Structures are given as C-alpha cells and as structure tokens.
Amino acid sequence: MDKIGVYAVPFIIVLTVVFGAVKKVDLFESFREGAKDGIGSLISIAPSIIGLVIAVNMLSASGFFDMVCSFLSPVCSAVGIPPEILPLGLIRPVSGSGSFAVLSSILDTYGADSFIGRAASVMSGSTETTFYAVAVYYGAAGIKKSGYTVPAALIADFSSMLISVMAVKYL
Amino acid sequence: MLGYIWLFMIAASFVCSVINGRTDILAQAVTEGADKAVNLLISMAGVMCLWTGIMRIAEKSGITKGMSKLLSPVLGKLMPDYTSDSKAMQAVCANITANILGLGNAATPFGIRAMKEMQSANRLHDRPNASMIMFVVINTASIQLIPATAAALRQAAGSSDPYLILPYVWITSAAALLIGIFFTKFFEKIWGLRNG
Numbered sequence: 163m164d165k166i167g168v169y170a171v172p173f174i175i176v177l178t179v180v181f182g183a184v185k186k187v188d189l190f191e192s193f194r195e196g197a198k199d200g201i202g203s204l205i206s207i208a209p210s211i212i213g214l215v216i217a218v219n220m221l222s223a224s225g226f227f228d229m230v231c232s233f234l235s236p237v238c239s240a241v242g243i244p245p246e247i248l249p250l251g252l253i254r255p256v257s258g259s260g261s262f263a264v265l266s267s268i269l270d271t272y273g274a275d276s277f278i279g280r281a282a283s284v285m286s287g288s289t290e291t292t293f294y295a296v297a298v299y300y301g302a303a304g305i306k307k308s309g310y311t312v313p314a315a316l317i318a319d320f321s322s323m324l325i326s327v328m329a330v331k332y333l
Numbered sequence: 334m335l336g337y338i339w340l341f342m343i344a345a346s347f348v349c350s351v352i353n354g355r356t357d358i359l360a361q362a363v364t365e366g367a368d369k370a371v372n373l374l375i376s377m378a379g380v381m382c383l384w385t386g387i388m389r390i391a392e393k394s395g396i397t398k399g400m401s402k403l404l405s406p407v408l409g410k411l412m413p414d415y416t417s418d419s420k421a422m423q424a425v426c427a428n429i430t431a432n433i434l435g436l437g438n439a440a441t442p443f444g445i446r447a448m449k450e451m452q453s454a455n456r457l458h459d460r461p462n463a464s465m466i467m468f469v470v471i472n473t474a475s476i477q478l479i480p481a482t483a484a485a486l487r488q489a490a491g492s493s494d495p496y497l498i499l500p501y502v503w504i505t506s507a508a509a510l511l512i513g514i515f516f517t518k519f520f521e522k523i524w525g526l527r528n529g
Binding site: 163164166167168170171174175178179181182184185187188189192193194195196197199200201202203204208210211212213214215216217218219220221222223224225226229253255256257259260262263265266269270273274275279280283284285286287288289290291292293295296298299300302303304305306307308309310311313314315317318319321322325326329330333 | 342347355437448449452455468487490494495
C-alpha cells in the first residue's frame with residue numbers, strides 16, 4: 163500500500179508528459195503557464211495563510227489544543243478519532259486556509275510521518291471546504307435556500323474523518 | 334465568517350495562555366507564526382507549481398476532454414433533471430474533471446457556469462432541484478487525483494515520503510463521496526425536490 167504513492171507520482175508525471183508529446187502539446191510552455199498559475203494562487207492565498215498560521219501558532223503556544231484534546235478525548239476515543247486531529251476536522255469544512263494552517267501545525271507538532279500526521283494529511287486531502295463551495299455555487303445561481311445540501315455534505319465530511327483514521331490504521 | 338473564527342482563535346489563545354501561565358510565550362508565538370507562514374509558503378511553492386504545471390499539460394493534451402466524456406454517463410444518472418448534451422451537464426463534467434486533476438482555478442468558473450445553466454431550467458426557482466444539490470454535494474467532497482496541498486505541506490514538514498498518503502486519500506475520498514451521494518439520494522427520497 164505504502165509503495166503505491168511512490169510509484170504513482172512518477173507514473174502520472176511521465177504518462178502526462180509523454181501523452182502531451184504525442185498530442186504535440188508545447189510541453190514546456192504549458193508547464194510554465196500552469197506553474198505560473200500555481201504561483202498566482204499561492205500569492206493570492208498568502209495573506210490568509212499568514213494571518214491564520216499566526217493565529218494557529220498562538221493557539222498552539224497558549225495550550226489551547228492540549229486543553230481541547232484532554233477535554234474531548236473521551237468523546238473522541240468513543241468514536242475512534244484521535245483527539246489531536248479533531249481541530250482539523252472542525253475547521254476543514256469552514257475554511258481552506260484555516261485547515262491548511264492547522265494541518266501544518268499538526269505536522270510540525272507530531273511529525274508528518276507519525277500516525278496522527280498521516281491521518282491528518284489523509285483527512286485534509288480527502289475533503290473540501292464544504293461551506294465555501296455551498297456559498298459560492300448557490301450564490302452564483304442566486305439561490306438562498308440550500309435544501310438538504312449541508313446535512314448531506316457534512317455527513318460525508320464526518321465520514322471522511324472516520325475513514326481516514328481507519329484507512330491509515332488498518333490498511 | 335472567517336473574521337469570527339480568527340477573532341475566536343486570537344481571543345481563545347489569550348485566555349488559554351493566561352490560564353496556563355504561558356502569556357510570555359504568546360508574544361513570541363506571534364512573530365514566530367509570521368515567520369513560519371512565509372517559510373511554509375516558500376517551501377511548498379515548488380511542489381504546488383509542479384502539479385499545476387503537469388496538470389496544465391494534461392489539460393492541453395485533451396486528457397480533460399476524454400475524462401469529461403467518460404464521466405458524462407455517470408453524472409447524467411446522478412443529475413437526471415438535465416440531458417447529457419445540455420450546456421449545464423457539459424459544464425458539470427468540465428468542473429468535475431478539473432477537480433479530479435486539481436485544476437482549482439479552472440474548476441470554479443466551470444462550476445459557476447454549471448449552476449447558472451442548471452438554475453435557468455430550474456422549475457423550483459428559489460430552491461435548488463435535486464440535481465443541483467447533487468452537484469454541490471459532489472463539489473463539497475474532494476475527488477483529487479493528487480492532493481497537492483497536503484503533499485506540499487508534508488514536504489514542508491520534512492516528511493520522508495510526502496506522497497505516502499495517495500492511496501489512502503483515494504480510498505477515503507471515494508468512500509466519503511459515495512456516502513455523500515447516498516445521503517443526498519436518501520434525503521431526496523424523504524424531502525423530494527424533483528424538477529417539476
């Protein structure tokens with residue numbers, strides 16, 4: 163299982179570049195354009211990231227996360243989620259930059275390759291910023307009522323939190 | 334919304350630092366956090382740009398179009414209020430393909446176009462129909478081939494293998510997506526919002 167990621171990455175890159183060459187795409191120019199887009203999005207999220215990493219770093223230094231963890235650990239152990247990743251689960255549906263900052267703090271504190279670090283990475287990679295998507299898409303359509311969208315989406319988010327922990331633990 | 338969260342974080346960190354007797358570390362944490370944020374952005378820039386670059390090649394070589402065609406019948410079944418050759422469904426397919434390839438900047442405009450097209454044929458007017466809800470729920474679940482942001486953060490945190498998470502992310506996001514679709518269908522049965 164762990165080997166899949168190691169092979170998948172070069173495989174996807176080689177496949178894409180070779181296929182692009184076959185299709186006579188201007189390879190390096192396209193790569194450059196895409197990478198420029200990447201820089202652009204990084205610059206556009208940078209102010210939020212700076213603000214939120216500072217806030218998360220303050221929370222971490224103040225002992226907030228330790229208090230939340232010890233307070234919530236009975237609930238978490240009943241459901242099977244390590245309390246350390248719960249803050250990530252709470253902020254993930256609400257704010258992309260916020261969850262980015264929280265994930266980075268978890269990876270720094272517990273180590274990227276630890277069980278908690280891996281579970282948190284899988285969780286953050288497997289979900290989207292639910293409330294942002296709901297706001298943007300219904301806003302674009304001019305719809306104020308969202309029906310049962312949010313309950314269904316949050317059930318999926320919560321499931322992904324549970325499944326990411328189980329996947330990292332048992333697979 | 335984010336303003337309140339930020340306020341909460343800062344206020345809570347102050348209160349907790351007083352309770353835990355760590356107010357002296359808090360001031361240090363502010364400057365340290367600012368420093369960390371910039372280092373983080375710089376150290377993940379390479380990985381992020383690698384994937385936006387590679388995926389742009391995929392887009393230009395027609396992989397996105399092919400994938401869009403493959404997805405069309407499946408998505409048509411999930412959003413039966415619109416025919417698969419409608420402008421709405423074309424935008425839906427383009428949006429979901431862009432999401433799979435991690436082309437976030439391209440995905441959002443397609444998604445907005447999809448919602449506008451769907452809304453123009455929506456007989457419920459001020460409420461989303463079942464297909465629109467299905468589309469938004471699918472968009473709130475992540476369906477990325479490469480979770481580039483998480484991988485870049487792992488890289489920045491000194492992981493020995495940032496991409497170790499790939500198969501786990503695929504399994505988890507697929508399972509969560511199916512659960513989301515199941516509950517969307519389930520709620521639709523209970524509260525039914527069919528188009529017309």
